[in-house]
């Protein structure tokens with residue numbers, strides 16, 4: 001048993017979709033969440049900038065005596081995971097490997113699509129991970145930069161003409177590739193499951209990378225006998241921009257009604 005908290009960070013609010021999955025799988029865990037709302041989006045930035053930001057995010061979380069860190073951000077996971085793991089004394093879990101394992105497990109056609117940010121796609125991290133696991137598997141990566149701002153505007157429900165038009169335009173090439181599995185490689189995309197699911201059709205399975213990272217975290221802690229034991233765990237949120245903006249959307253991403261404590265910090269000090 002280990003009662004220390006799990007740290008989770010993301011470029012902004014989107015990572016709360018991973019927290020939602022962590023809470024579902026491990027309701028006894030205490031979670032410290034940092035969302036870099038002052039510097040979101042990360043998805044179009046260079047690797048150098050991403051590494052600088054990610055090191056500061058880890059530096060802030062280091063102050064909480066954590067037992068593990070989950071990088072909920074697809075963009076940081078694809079660009080900086082190895083560096084952050086090498087610099088950390090506790091386990092650091094990214095979203096790529098767990099999602100790739102899951103997609104390879106369920107794809108019978110061996111044709112998998114990847115929807116993610118520009119920086120994630122250009123890193124080539126998913127292709128490398130798929131190749132390590134199964135070189136015969138074909139991967140079709142696709143950058144969808146407009147989806148994140150639309151989700152942040154709350155445009156994520158079926159029937160919303162704007163998100164449906166943009167998603168249909170983006171996903172058309174993947175539909176033509178006849179994939180049977182689509183990795184939703186970005187924190188915000190789980191909120192588009194209904195929209196994307198309807199566009200891709202029932203023959204395409206969707207992989208939620210936050211859910212897979214949460215499962216990997218649970219398996220790791222269980223294997224190390226480090227799961228917490230308490231009646232109910234808590235979530236404490238920290239942001240780098242005004243907490244009121246965070247509060248507005250947090251409930252949607254987290255899927256919980258109860259308000260979570262949110263505090264603003266200066267991330268440039270770390």
Ligand code: DGL
Nearest residue numbers: 011041042043074075187
């Ligand atoms: N958190 C980012 C990711 O999962 C999406 C938002 C951004 O571009 O910062 O890749």
